[in-house]
Structures are given as structure tokens and as C-alpha cells.
Amino acid sequence: MHNALLEKLIKARLVEPIAAEEIPKRFPWYVKLMLAFSGWVGALCILGIFFFVFSSFIENTTTNLLTSLVLLFMSFRILKAPNNEFFEHLALALSFVAQALFTWTLAELKHQEAMFFTSSLFQALLVFIMPSLFLRICSTIFCAISLSSVFVLLGAPNILGTLLIFPMVWVCLNEFKVLEQFHRMKGVMYGLVVSTILLTGGHYFGMRIEHIFVSSYGTIRELPSWVSHSIYLFSLVTSCWYLLAVHNIRLNSKLTTLAFLFTALISLLTIHATGIGVGVLLLIVAFAQSNRVLMGLSVVSLLVYGSMYYSTMERTLLFKSGVLMLVALLMLACYLVLNKLLARPEEN
Amino acid sequence: MQSLRNDLIDLIEHGVIEDKHIDKAIELSSIRPSGKDWAMFFSNLFVWVGSLSFGLSVIFFFAYNWEEMGSMTKFAIVEVCLIVSIFTYIKARSESMLSKAAVLLSCLIVGALLALFGQTYQTGADTWQLFAVWALLISPWVLVARFVPIWALWLVLINLAISLYLDTHPSLAFFVFSSTDKALLSLFIFNSLILIVWEVLSQSRDWMKQRWMARLLATAAGTCITSLVGWNIFQQTVAWPLALWGGFIVAIYYGYRKRNFDLFMLTGSALSVIVVALFFVMERLEGVDELLYLLSLAMLILTLGLIAALWLKKIQEEEV
Numbered sequence: 009m010h011n012a013l014l015e016k017l018i019k020a021r022l023v024e025p026i027a028a029e030e031i032p033k034r035f036p037w038y039v040k041l042m043l044a045f046s047g048w049v050g051a052l053c054i055l056g057i058f059f060f061v062f063s064s065f066i067e068n069t070t071t072n073l074l075t076s077l078v079l080l081f082m083s084f085r086i087l088k089a090p091n092n093e094f095f096e097h098l099a100l101a102l103s104f105v106a107q108a109l110f111t112w113t114l115a116e117l118k119h120q121e122a123m124f125f126t127s128s129l130f131q132a133l134l135v136f137i138m139p140s141l142f143l144r145i146c147s148t149i150f151c152a153i154s155l156s157s158v159f160v161l162l163g164a165p166n167i168l169g170t171l172l173i174f175p176m177v178w179v180c181l182n183e184f185k186v187l188e189q190f191h192r193m194k195g196v197m198y199g200l201v202v203s204t205i206l207l208t209g210g211h212y213f214g215m216r217i218e219h220i221f222v223s224s225y226g227t228i229r230e231l232p233s234w235v236s237h238s239i240y241l242f243s244l245v246t247s248c249w250y251l252l253a254v255h256n257i258r259l260n261s262k263l264t265t266l267a268f269l270f271t272a273l274i275s276l277l278t279i280h281a282t283g284i285g286v287g288v289l290l291l292i293v294a295f296a297q298s299n300r301v302l303m304g305l306s307v308v309s310l311l312v313y314g315s316m317y318y319s320t321m322e323r324t325l326l327f328k329s330g331v332l333m334l335v336a337l338l339m340l341a342c343y344l345v346l347n348k349l350l351a352r353p354e355e356n
Numbered sequence: 357m358q359s360l361r362n363d364l365i366d367l368i369e370h371g372v373i374e375d376k377h378i379d380k381a382i383e384l385s386s387i388r389p390s391g392k393d394w395a396m397f398f399s400n401l402f403v404w405v406g407s408l409s410f411g412l413s414v415i416f417f418f419a420y421n422w423e424e425m426g427s428m429t430k431f432a433i434v435e436v437c438l439i440v441s442i443f444t445y446i447k448a449r450s451e452s453m454l455s456k457a458a459v460l461l462s463c464l465i466v467g468a469l470l471a472l473f474g475q476t477y478q479t480g481a482d483t484w485q486l487f488a489v490w491a492l493l494i495s496p497w498v499l500v501a502r503f504v505p506i507w508a509l510w511l512v513l514i515n516l517a518i519s520l521y522l523d524t525h526p527s528l529a530f531f532v533f534s535s536t537d538k539a540l541l542s543l544f545i546f547n548s549l550i551l552i553v554w555e556v557l558s559q560s561r562d563w564m565k566q567r568w569m570a571r572l573l574a575t576a577a578g579t580c581i582t583s584l585v586g587w588n589i590f591q592q593t594v595a596w597p598l599a600l601w602g603g604f605i606v607a608i609y610y611g612y613r614k615r616n617f618d619l620f621m622l623t624g625s626a627l628s629v630i631v632v633a634l635f636f637v638m639e640r641l642e643g644v645d646e647l648l649y650l651l652s653l654a655m656l657i658l659t660l661g662l663i664a665a666l667w668l669k670k671i672q673e674e675e676v
């Protein structure tokens with residue numbers, strides 16, 4: 009299999025030449041998609057048989073729980089064995105049904121906070137245990153959404169999304185830190201990215217994601233909005249600092265001053281349009297790691313947010329137009345400053 | 357320098373790189389951009405995000421004031437945008453990204469202008485006429501631009517015009533089939549013909565060599581014929597669609613296995629075979645015991661899925 013990096017590593021004597029022989033060729037994405045389709049249809053038929061035969065068992069909470077654990081175990085065994093995408097998607101379908109059954113069991117719990125918190129713990133455990141990238145990503149997202157429901161019920165809406173910004177940046181920039189945990193880090197990374205985009209991205213189909221299962225109606229006390237705004241500002245500035253630190257840029261340099269100024273301004277301007285700030289930050293972090301998937305995701309998130317922003321009812325169109333115009337002017341100013349700096353001879 | 361990120365991830369996932377060599381491997385893979393790359397990136401970021409924000413700001417502002425605007429003002433706004441984009445196309449360097457973006461934007465604005473015309477004057481024209489006239493008006497630009505995304509836009513418009521026309525005129529005399537059959541058959545024939553013409557012309561034109569357009573056309577044609585067969589299986593008039601579908605699958609196999617290898621096309625044809633087989637068995641077993649029904653479908657899809665996976669793996673290895 010041709011791998012340009014492998015050739016460089018062999019040349020630098022960091023890897024044995026025999027390694028090249030052992031790497032199997034992967035299917036391209038469209039073959040994986042076709043096998044995924046077949047796997048899912050097959051899985052749905054098998055699950056149909058299962059529930060048809062054992063329908064009487066799943067009326068009871070205990071048997072629901074046991075059934076979900078059995079299905080999860082089956083899924084784990086299939087995923088652990090070396091196989092192709094077809095069986096992987098079969099296992100994924102089993103796992104999702106198991107998770108749905110388990111969550112249905114949790115609905116018996118009296119307190120909604122306990123239910124969502126247990127659900128988030130369960131999903132976090134699945135991230136750790138299940139050997140599948142797609143499952144890890146989905147479990148991370150479900151964990152974040154469950155946790156955000158807990159926050160909403162406790163009177164702290166719009167908080168979790170802003171809290172996740174810095175962890176998301178940290179994971180993206182440290183994905184290769186511990187090679188043994190690379191598979192987990194990859195799943196958590198993409199899961200955190202999608203969760204942060206969803207939770208800070210405003211409204212989808214007229215509703216905030218964190219209100220998809222719960223409402224804050226009836227909570228005795230709610231945190232004032234300046235709390236989430238402050239966390240948003242702090243998260244962006246901290247992420248900027250960390251990005252500079254990873255690239256060994258001195259704190260007392262001109263570049264650092266400009267970077268912090270840009271970050272502070274964009275954070276202030278987008279305090280009522282957090283999807284823009286998060287999208288721009290994600291684009292920068294993705295570029296720092298040459299991660300085209302993340303770059304694509306951030307571009308899509310910016311475009312989708314731009315469309316959704318039109319229909320949010322919290323502010324008038326005139327206000328939103330003003331926010332966007334100020335962002336455009338900031339970008340233009342930064343472009344002019346950058347061109348001026350690049351035109352100068354290099355200074356220390 | 358080109359990043360070798362995917363190669364790095366491949367090697368990590370196969371356990372080829374040891375922990376102690378990861379920093380060196382990251383350095384060799386050029387994942388971390390250079391200062392020059394960062395400068396270029398931020399320059400592009402400021403331009404594109406600034407332009408997008410500006411554009412959205414203008415749209416939001418006009419939307420806020422839309423009800424108060426007269427029809428002449430609305431037309432003036434759209435026509436000024438059209439003139440600016442055409443002017444940009446003329447003045448920009450030939451074949452540059454700016455000129456291509458400008459001509460694509462011009463094509464889209466023509467559609468917006470036609471929609472505004474229809475909304476303002478309530479001419480009573482059918483919807484298909486909007487798409488047909490739109491495609492007709494932008495045809496010269498499509499021919500001149502030599503830009504594949506514009507061709508994709510033009511073909512989407514024609515597809516929409518055909519399907520909406522057949523929806524509006526279901527009792528068209530020269531076809532004897534049902535309206536669903538007519539629409540799917542027409543779209544299948546149209547997209548297949550365009551695919552053949554595209555593949556022939558792309559042999560001698562560099563700008564047409566991008567595979568995604570041919571794959572898009574094949575996907576459109578394949579979806580239409582598979583849907584046609586599926587629909588007729590349940591109507592029990594399956595002979596002629598099945599023959600047509602069989603011919604299509606054989607043609608795809610011959611064209612993309614024997615002549616110009618393309619794994620995407622072969623994958624699509626495998627999926628089409630699986631779907632048609634599934635529909636066939638579903639129709640035959642309708643009314644039979646539910647357990648047997650589900651079991652048969654599960655066995656069929658598992659068997660066909662496995663065969664498809666093994667076959668595609670084999671031909672992929674043969675072609676490497």
C-alpha cells in the first residue's frame with residue numbers, strides 16, 4: 009500500500025520496511041456507505057425478528073434493562089472482532105436499539121434530573137467501552153445533550169455549550185498526545201465538535217437543542233444571561249491563549265497582542281450570535297491540525313448558522329443585520345492590518 | 357507543503373508508529389502549518405467570513421424593509437446585483453476562481469430575478485416554465501464558462517423542468533405509461549444520454565475530467581431506473597423496466613469495469629442490484645407469515661451484502 013509518510017519514516021529509520029506490507033487497503037467512502045446501507049437494512053430485519061419473538065419480554069422494566077445489556081454485549085463482540093463495514097453497521101444498529109431500550113427504562117425514574125444524568129453517565133461509559141468511532145461520536149453527542157438537559161432543569165440554560173468550547177479545542181490540538189487512546193480521542197473530538205456546534209448554534213427547526221427533551225418552564229431560578237456570555241468570552245480567550253502556547257508563540261509578542269485583541273473583539277461582537285464565534289474558532293483549530301473534515305464541518309456550521317440566524321425570534325432583523333455588519337467590518341479591518349504587517353520587513 | 361495527515365492517521369491506527377516517534381512523525385507529515393500558510397489562511401478567512409457576513413447583513417437589512425419597498429426598488433436591487441456580478445466576471449482574470457464564482461452567482465441571480473418577476477406580476481405560468489426559462493437564459497454562460505458546477509446547476513434545472521412538466525401534463529399522448537413511469541423513464545433517458553455524451557467529450561477536454569460530474573449523472577440515472585423497477589415490481593408490470601434496468605447494469609459493468617475503471621460506478625450498480633432483489637422478494641412474500649418474511653429479507657440482505665463486499669474488495673485489489 010502506498011503511504012507517502014511511511015516512506016519518509018522508513019527513510020528516517022523510525023519504522024521497519026516490513027510494516028508497509030501489513031497495512032491493508034481501505035474501502036473508499038462510497039463503498040462504506042453502500043455496505044452501511046445493507047448492514048442497517050439487515051440489522052432492522054433481524055431486530056424485527058427479535059422483537060417479534062420476544063415481544064412479551066420487553067413490557068417489563070427489568071427485562072428491558074437485561075435485553076438492552078445483552079444487545080450491547082452482542083454489539084461489543086461483533087465490533088471487537090476483525091470484520092468489514094457490513095458487520096460493523098449491523099453492530100451499530102444493535103447498539104442503538106440497546107441504548108434506546110436503556111433510555112426507555114430510565115424514563116421510570118421519578119426525577120428528570122436523575123434520569124438525564126444517568127443517561128449521560130451511561131453514554132460516557134459507552135464512549136470508553138465500545139470499539140467503534142461512529143458509536144463514540146454519537147455517544148459523546150448524546151452525553152452532551154443529556155447533560156445540557158440537566159443544566160436546563162437546574163436553571164442554567166445556554167451554559168454547557170460555552171463550557172465545552174475549551175475542552176473541544178484542547179482535544180483537537182492534542183489528538184495525537186497518547187497513541188494508545190487515539191481511537192477514543194478521535195471519537196470524543198468529533199463528538200465534542202458536533203455537540204458544541206449544536207449547543208451554541210442557536211435554533212434548529214424553531215427550537216434550541218438543549219430544549220429538545222426539557223423545558224425551563226417551571227424552574228424556580230434561572231442563571232442570568234451574563235453568566236453564559238462571560239463563560240463564552242472566557243472560553244474563546246483561553247482557547248486563543250492555548251493555540252498560541254501550542255505553537256510556542258511568546259506571550260509578550262506583538263502577534264499575541266493582536267490575536268488577543270481580535271479574539272476579544274469577535275467574542276464581544278458575537279455574544280448574541282455565538283455560532284459565528286465558535287465556527288471561526290473551529291476553522292482556525294482545524295487548520296492548525298490540517299484536519300479537512302473539521303474545516304468542512306466548520307464551514308457548513310457557519311453557513312447553516314447564517315441561515316438559522318435569520319429565523320431566530322430573540323432579536324429583530326435590524327439588530328442581526330447590525331451584528332453581521334460589525335463582524336464584516338472587523339474582518340475587513342483585520343485583513344488590512346494583516347496586509348500592512350506582511351508588507352513590512354520581518355521584525356523580532 | 358502538502359499535509360500527510362491521512363497517512364499519519366492510517367499508520368497510527370495500524371500501530372506502525374511508536375509513542376516515542378510520534379513527534380517526529382508529526383513533523384514529517386507537515387500537519388502543523390508554516391508561518392506563510394497561516395498568513396495565507398488568515399487572509400482568506402478575513403475575506404471570506406467578512407464577505408459572507410456582509411452579504412448576510414445586506415440580505416437581513418433588505419428583508420427587514422422588504423414590505424415597505426416598491427416593486428421597482430426590488431427589481432433594481434436584484435438587477436444591480438446581476439450587473440455587478442457580470443461586470444466582475446468580465447473584469448476578472450480569465451479562468452480564475454473569482455471569474456468562475458462570479459458567473460455562478462450570475463446564473464443564480466437570473467433565477468432570483470425570474471422568481472421575483474413571477475411573484476410581482478402573477479403571470480399564471482406553470483412552475484416548470486420558471487426552471488425551463490432559467491435553464492434557457494443561462495445556457496450561453498454555461499457553454500462559455502467551462503465550469504463543471506454550472507453544468508451541474510443547468511442539468512438540475514432541466515431535470516426539475518422535465519419532472520414538473522410531466523407532473524402538470526400527465527396525459528401526454530406519445531407515452532402510454534403511468535405518470536410515475538413517464539417521469540422516471542424520461543429522467544432516466546435524459547441523464548443516461550447526458551452521461552454518455554459527458555464521458556465521450558471528457559476524453560478530449562481537461563476541464564471535464566473531474567469524476568464527480570459523471571458520478572452524479574450516473575447516480576441520477578441509476579436512482580431513476582431503480583425506482584422505476586421498484587415501482588413496477590409492486591404494480592406487477594415488471595418485464596420492460598427490468599429489461600431496461602438489466603441493460604443499464606450491463607452497460608455500467610462493461611463501461612466501468614472493462615473500459616474505464618471506476619469503483620464508484622460499480623458500487624452503485626451493486627447497490628441497485630441489492631435494492632431490486634429486496635423489492636422483488638418483498639413483493640413475492642407479501643401476505644406470508646411475518647416471521648418468515650423478516651427472516652427471508654434478513655438472509656437475502658446479509659448474503660447480497662457480503663457478496664458485494666467481497667466482489668468490490670477483489671476488484672479493488674486487482675486494480676491497484
